[in-house]
Amino acid sequence: MALAALLTACSDTAGDGTGAAASAPDAKDWDAVLATADGQTVNWYMYGGDDNLNTFVNGELSDRLEKLGVTLNQVKITDTVDAVNKVLAEEQAGRDDDGSVDMIWVNGENFATGKQADLWTCGYPENLPNAQYVDFTDPAVTSDFGVPIEGCESVWQQADSALVYDSEALADNDVESVDSLIAWAGANPGRFTYAAPPDFTGSMAVRTFLYDTADNPERLLGAFDEAVYGPISAELWQRLNDLEPSLWRGGDTYPASQDDVERLYADDEIDAYLTYGPGAVAVKAADGVFPASTREAVLDVGNIANNSFVAIPYNAEHTAAAMVVANELLDPELQLALFRANGAYPAVDLESLPSVQRAAFDAVDLGPSVLPLADLTANTRPELRADYVALIEADWKANVQQR
Amino acid sequence: MRRAAVAWLLAATFLLPLVPLATWAVSGQWRYPDLLPRETSGRGLALLVDPNSDVLTGLTTSLLIGAVVTVLALAVGAPAGRALGLYTFPGKRVVQFVLLAPAIVPGLAVLLGIQVFLLRYGLADTVAGVVLVHLVPTVPYVTLLMTGAFANFDVGYEQQARVLGAGPLRTFWHVTLPALRPSLAVAGFFAFLVSWSEYVLTLLVGGGTVKTLPLLLFAYVRGADLTEAAAVGMLLVVPPLLLVALLSRQLSGSPGAMVGLGRL
Amino acid sequence: MTAAGPGAPAAGRRALRVPRWALILAQLSPALLVVGGLFAGGVGLGLAQSLGYLPFLGGWSWNLDAYRAVWADPAVRASFALTFRIAFLSTAAATVLGVSAALLVHRVGRFRSALTSVLSAPLPVPHIVGALCMLLLLSQSGLLSRVTRAAGLTETQAEFPALTADAFGWGIIAEYVWKESPFVAVVTLAALTGGVDDLVGAARTLGARPWQCFRHVVLPLISPSVAATSILVFAFTFGSYEVPFLLGRPFPAALPVVALQYYRDVDLAARPQAMALAVVISVLVAVLVAVYMALLGRLVRRAP
Numbered sequence: 001m002a003l004a005a006l007l008t009a010c011s012d013t014a015g016d017g018t019g020a021a022a023s024a025p026d027a028k029d030w031d032a033v034l035a036t037a038d039g040q041t042v043n044w045y046m047y048g049g050d051d052n053l054n055t056f057v058n059g060e061l062s063d064r065l066e067k068l069g070v071t072l073n074q075v076k077i078t079d080t081v082d083a084v085n086k087v088l089a090e091e092q093a094g095r096d097d098d099g100s101v102d103m104i105w106v107n108g109e110n111f112a113t114g115k116q117a118d119l120w121t122c123g124y125p126e127n128l129p130n131a132q133y134v135d136f137t138d139p140a141v142t143s144d145f146g147v148p149i150e151g152c153e154s155v156w157q158q159a160d161s162a163l164v165y166d167s168e169a170l171a172d173n174d175v176e177s178v179d180s181l182i183a184w185a186g187a188n189p190g191r192f193t194y195a196a197p198p199d200f201t202g203s204m205a206v207r208t209f210l211y212d213t214a215d216n217p218e219r220l221l222g223a224f225d226e227a228v229y230g231p232i233s234a235e236l237w238q239r240l241n242d243l244e245p246s247l248w249r250g251g252d253t254y255p256a257s258q259d260d261v262e263r264l265y266a267d268d269e270i271d272a273y274l275t276y277g278p279g280a281v282a283v284k285a286a287d288g289v290f291p292a293s294t295r296e297a298v299l300d301v302g303n304i305a306n307n308s309f310v311a312i313p314y315n316a317e318h319t320a321a322a323m324v325v326a327n328e329l330l331d332p333e334l335q336l337a338l339f340r341a342n343g344a345y346p347a348v349d350l351e352s353l354p355s356v357q358r359a360a361f362d363a364v365d366l367g368p369s370v371l372p373l374a375d376l377t378a379n380t381r382p383e384l385r386a387d388y389v390a391l392i393e394a395d396w397k398a399n400v401q402q403r
Numbered sequence: 404m405r406r407a408a409v410a411w412l413l414a415a416t417f418l419l420p421l422v423p424l425a426t427w428a429v430s431g432q433w434r435y436p437d438l439l440p441r442e443t444s445g446r447g448l449a450l451l452v453d454p455n456s457d458v459l460t461g462l463t464t465s466l467l468i469g470a471v472v473t474v475l476a477l478a479v480g481a482p483a484g485r486a487l488g489l490y491t492f493p494g495k496r497v498v499q500f501v502l503l504a505p506a507i508v509p510g511l512a513v514l515l516g517i518q519v520f521l522l523r524y525g526l527a528d529t530v531a532g533v534v535l536v537h538l539v540p541t542v543p544y545v546t547l548l549m550t551g552a553f554a555n556f557d558v559g560y561e562q563q564a565r566v567l568g569a570g571p572l573r574t575f576w577h578v579t580l581p582a583l584r585p586s587l588a589v590a591g592f593f594a595f596l597v598s599w600s601e602y603v604l605t606l607l608v609g610g611g612t613v614k615t616l617p618l619l620l621f622a623y624v625r626g627a628d629l630t631e632a633a634a635v636g637m638l639l640v641v642p643p644l645l646l647v648a649l650l651s652r653q654l655s656g657s658p659g660a661m662v663g664l665g666r667l
Numbered sequence: 668m669t670a671a672g673p674g675a676p677a678a679g680r681r682a683l684r685v686p687r688w689a690l691i692l693a694q695l696s697p698a699l700l701v702v703g704g705l706f707a708g709g710v711g712l713g714l715a716q717s718l719g720y721l722p723f724l725g726g727w728s729w730n731l732d733a734y735r736a737v738w739a740d741p742a743v744r745a746s747f748a749l750t751f752r753i754a755f756l757s758t759a760a761a762t763v764l765g766v767s768a769a770l771l772v773h774r775v776g777r778f779r780s781a782l783t784s785v786l787s788a789p790l791p792v793p794h795i796v797g798a799l800c801m802l803l804l805l806s807q808s809g810l811l812s813r814v815t816r817a818a819g820l821t822e823t824q825a826e827f828p829a830l831t832a833d834a835f836g837w838g839i840i841a842e843y844v845w846k847e848s849p850f851v852a853v854v855t856l857a858a859l860t861g862g863v864d865d866l867v868g869a870a871r872t873l874g875a876r877p878w879q880c881f882r883h884v885v886l887p888l889i890s891p892s893v894a895a896t897s898i899l900v901f902a903f904t905f906g907s908y909e910v911p912f913l914l915g916r917p918f919p920a921a922l923p924v925v926a927l928q929y930y931r932d933v934d935l936a937a938r939p940q941a942m943a944l945a946v947v948i949s950v951l952v953a954v955l956v957a958v959y960m961a962l963l964g965r966l967v968r969r970a971p
Contacts, residue, residue, distance in 0.1 A: 043612065049626050058455045075611050076457070076622060082931055086610055092721075093523035100528045100612060190825045196917050253832055256917040260832075262627040267808035268435050269824050288432040289628055401918055402741055407778075410771045414785040420845055421788070423803035423810045424796070435808040435824055436816045483698035486691045500957075502698055505706040507899065508952045509906025511923050512945040513706055515930055516713025535705070542702045600793035603908045603927075617795050617909075624799050624913055633803070636796045643791035651784060 025320045027127035033320045038069035040321035044310075045083035046105035048076020049259050052283045056341045064328055070321045075101075078257075080110045087119050087313045099315030103322040106153065107308040108145040108200070112386035114311065115152055121312040124323055125154040130330035135349035139382070140307050146221075146385030153309035154326040157338065158345040160376045161204055161303040164265070164281055165272035167295040175297040178212040181272070182239075185246040191271040193247045195261050196254035196401060197393040202261075204304055205274045206396050207389070210236050211381060212301040224388055233392070237399040244400070254401065266290055276306075278376060279343020282366040294369040298379060305380035307347050332357055340364050345373060424640075427633035447634030458635060461619040464530070468605075468615065469598045471534050476541040476594040477587060483542075484549025489558060506543035511603045513539065518607055528612040536604045541594040548593070552586035592650055596643055710949055717942035733939035743944070745919030753836045753921065754905040757843035762897050764844060765851025766889070772852070773859045783856065787849050794846065798913040801842045805830040831914050838914040839921075843907075847900045851893065858892040859885070902952045922948055 025033050042065075048054060054074065062072045077083055083104045090099050106114070114120050126136060134155060135141060141155050142148065163175055169191065174184040185192045195202030211217040213236045219228050244251025248270050255261045264270045266289050275281070284290040310329060312322045328334060332353050335346040343366050350358050361373075383389070427433065431444030451458050483502060487495065505513065514536060518527070526532035560582065564574040580587075602617040609615070616639050623632035712720075717734070721727040737743050772782050789797070804810050812827035821827050831838040863885060870880050911921035920928070922944060929941035 045611070048622055051626065051628065051631070055455055076614075077611050078622060078625065079931070082611070085931055089519060089522055093519055095523070100610070249829060249832075252834065253916045253918075255832075257625065259625045259627060263629075266434075266627050267806070267824070269808055284627070291434075397918075406771060407775050410768075410775050410782055413768055413771065414782055417786055417845070417849065418788055420797070420800035420804050421792075424800050427803055436813045438810075438813050438817055479697040479701055482694035486694035490687070490691055492688070492691055498695060498699070501703050501706070504953065505702050507902045507955065508706070508710075508949050509902075509908075509923060511908055511926065512713070512906065512949040512952075513709035515709075515926065515941055515945040516711070516716060517705065517709040519716075520708075520712065535701075538701050539705050539709075542698055546698055596791060600795070602793075602795055603923075617793060620795050620799070621909070621913075624795070624802070629803065632799060636799045640792050640796045643793070644788070647787070647791045648784075 025323065027124040027323060030129055033323055034068060036320035037318070037324045040069075040318040041071040041073050042102045042318050042321045042325050043073050043075055043100060044103045044105070044322075044325065045075045045077050045080075045086075045101050047078070047080060048074070049078065050277070050280060050342070052280060052342045053344070056338060060337055060341070061325075061328065061334065064334065065325060068324055068328075070324050072325065080104065080106050084110045084114050084119070087114070087315065088117060090315060091117070091119070096315050098317045099313050100317070101313050102316040102318045103310050103312050103325060105156065105308060106311045107306060108383070109198075109386045109390055111144050111149075111153055111309065111311060112147045114313075115147060115150075119313055120152040121314055121316065121319060122150060122152040124312075125149075125151050125326070128154065128323065128327040128330060130327050130332075130348075133330055133332055133348040133352050135352065138349070140305065141347070144309065144386075145306065145383045145389060149309075153311035154330070155307050155309050155347045156326075156329050157335075158305065158307050158347045159276040160278065160305045160345060160380060161208065161274060161276050162278040162296045162298055162371060162376060163272060164275050164278065164294060164296050166265075166291055166293055168291070168293045169271035172297075175272070175299070177300040178209060181299065182243055182246070185243065188271070189246045190248050190250070191269075192273070193249075193255060193261060193264065193270055194274060195258045196256060197396045198390075199257050201258035201274065201276050202254070203389060203393050204276060206236075206240070206392060207304060207384060208274060208299070208301065209240060210392065211304070212299070213239060217301075217381060220384055220388070221382065222385070224385070224391070229388075229391075233395060237395070240396075240400050241403060277343070279339070279345060279366060279370055282343045282370045285367060285369040290369070292369075296369065296371045298371070298376065300379075302379040302381045303376070304383060305377065306383045336360055336364075343370060345376075421640075424633050424636055427629050428637045430630055430633075433629075444630065447630040450631050450634055451638055457614050457619055458616075458638065461614045461616040462638065464613060465599055465615045465617075468530060468534055468537065468613075469595045472537045472541055472598040473591045473594040475534065476538055476545045477591055479538070480542045480545030480590065480594075481549045481583075481587065483546045484551075485553045487546065488550040488553025488556070502546050503543050505539045506547075510536070510540055510601075511607070514604055514607050521608055527608055528610045530609075530613055532608045533605050533613050533615075536608050537598045537601055539604070540601070541597045544593050544597065545590040548586055548590040549583075552583055552590075556582060588650060592646055596646070599639075599643065710946070713942045713945045713949070717939050717946050719939060733943040737940050737943045737947075740940075742918055742920070742925060743922075746922050746925045749836060749915075749919045750905060750911075750922045753839050753843070753911070754901050757840045757847065757904045758897050758901040760840065760844045761847035761900055762851050762893060765848040765896075766855050766893060768848065768852040769855035769859060769889075770885075773856060773863075783853070787853055789846050789849050790853070792846065794842070794907065795909050795913070797842045797846050798910045801838050801845070801914055802831055805838050805841060807831075832916050834916065834919075836911070836915060839911050842910050842914060843900075843904050847904070850900070851896050854892045854896045855889050858889045863888055898955050898958055902955050906948055906952055 025036055027033060044057075046057070054076070057072070057074050065072050083101055084106070087099060087101050087104075090101075104110075111120075125131060125134075140158075144153065163181070165175055169188070170184060174180050181192070194205035197203040197206055210220070210232065214220055214232045219225075220232070248255075248264065255264060258275070261270070261273045262275075262284075265273055266284070268291075278296050281290065281294060281296065285292060285294045310322075310326050312319055312326070316322055330348060332346075332348055335348050336357070338344045339346055339361065346361065350361060353361075384392075426440065428447045429443050429445070430440030431442035431446065433440035450456050487499060487502075521527045521532050521536075526535065556579075560578050561574050564578045565571075569577070600617060601615075602621060605613060605615050605618055609618070611618070616635065620632065620635045620639055623635050626632065719727055719730040719732065768786060772779060772786065775782060792800075802809065806812070807824040807827045807829060809831075812821065812824060815821045815827060830841070866884050866888075867880050870884050875883070906923055907921075908923040908927060912924050915921060915924070926941050926944040926948065929937040929944065932938075
């Protein structure tokens, strides 16, 4: 991240690519934006491993956008960092107007990196027509992993972590807390694991353990404090290393990504895993990819909630069309359709919706394998700051993986 | 007799890994420890023809790039093969080294350095850029094959034709081309296959925008649904197998072709 | 193998008198431009960037920081060991298996071509598909594991040995051996068809024993081909990305996988390190090319 800032400074010196937050078409004049966007194609770089989501994006969302004259081109990527990297590379190569990336589904560290390098177009989210449905006083909407958003990305969906498990292998009291989960793993070695950080979900798993290790997780929020982090992290690594022999493959190796973890669960090699997308389990259980006895639980330490966003790079070629997409994503009808199709939780403020629409959200039944929204949000904890997260990931590598 | 039995057993072992691939492509639920899928499903095959999935796009892109790369590689490699096969000249060994090395040195190592320039000059994320970098592993093999072909080509036929009054173009069309057609077919076949199977180069230069089948398959293999992955895998493997079957006679007759096979 | 240049047209024609050197140059230029340019350009620029060059930006200087960082990284050291091990073992196994298969098939009378076709089935299969096949076959919940369970040898997935995502690289080696031994076999078969049988027959008549026939007649005949293909196999297995990525672990990973990991790191300080690794891979493999070239000359001369 430091070098990205250095890069910006260097590029200013060389005169190649200012990297400054570009002046986007003014969202307040929405008719003008729509007029510009008509006929444009949006290259939306987003994680492509969720088939269900892909079908939705290429189907229903795409159709809605066609009516506005915008063609959606979903570019599937395996890791959001690749898209950010591409924008950085284009900036480095001096391409300031015709960037190939129009929009990225992003949050957390990747957003922070981009913000530090001034990669994002800013200033439009609060002026979008559908912004009326967003609660801009909610800290989950105004800051992303502790980084103030300042209008540089527009919210899309909510993620709440949860433990997914096979109820035939784990009883209710096994999934009550981190301690009980560890005890169960000890009694059933090789049936639990988590993805290796810096995978987004694997990182969350480590942070779940971290919150549980700290008696008072609130101490970890806010700026980094070595006096607080040092002893807690030492205890955390100890705990994770002690857990290793009970993990899949004896903790010899960790799955490279969350996809691999879910494959292990589907293949019946593990019985439980932590996820950021509890809603997506519904489809897999219905398809038979997951066993029908799949259930979810929130450990007593609470779960971690964050919002994910769409951000428009400064050099995007089709900024107006990207803004139209960002606006469409906030449409309550679309949020409801997405919730139904994929179990992706809405980021719009349900309180702001007319009661009929709110009832429609409540009425969505995702099946027995998925926790209802109310249960999922009962005990949520916010995310740590992005640089904290990066530190934890690096420390995990050194203290647990390479040990 | 025993020898034949062992040989056929070996052959069966070589075919074994393809069995789970074909089975998974049509399976519905197939969880451990079942030896056979509990139910078959058209889900995987439906994905191949679903307009909402990327498979059809990937297929056409792969075919298009493969065709263009084949034509270009032949156009570039055949003359080079002629020069190397028919003449000796100072520096020939150096030229051979330069033209052959890209087939050996991993493309990834070569491409990392040039990526930022392709980006700058607008070749990244384009089909043209992908075609260009696909030439790096294909032209060396075409050159190698055509060098062997020309080395066995009796230039006397061309000279006879010229003596009898044919112009250079007619000579080429009626004398050179028919004699070289089998080798050209084999060389073209390899160029196509290398391009068809290429992943890393397409990923680096295409950046995810240029969607070829190998890129798609890679994403599916890392996903949780093996049925879909296997279906796409079958799509990726069937055309090469068909091509090999069609060209088997030419392939077995050409030792230089064998060398090219190693690249795949 | 080479003729005196037919650049000059037959006497008496009114065609252009093209000098021989111009003709050769014209024929070589497109290939040299495209391939030489991209290849030399790529390697050269990679080398420059590994030494600190930052294109399109100012304020850089030559340095060896990337190489120092790469050398100090435990992930890279582990990667060297893994990559060499996989390459050596895959090449050795593929060569032995391929030559044995070729010798076997060569002696089979009927259905030899059918047998050869079946043996060559893995050849046109793209490596990504090969990796998927190995995953489906060798993973702990794969087909082989289910067979051993049905046979009563294992009871759960965990009891089946870890062949994929393992520390040694068995699954990766299996994929390479599956794909490359048919290659070695086919090349060896081609080398065996050149009158070997007559020579062996003559040797037997003179009283040589089977092992002596093999060692002194067959082996020298097939050695150039086998050696050349082994070099090719080694170079390929050393530099391949897809297979170790799909069948191996995130740590330690094969060299090309680590190189790409560095390249995709958002921290641009890792970029020169990626270049450094790329240069190292190129140099290691290029040395092998030189050896291959020497052997290739002998191979081409034997073509019928």
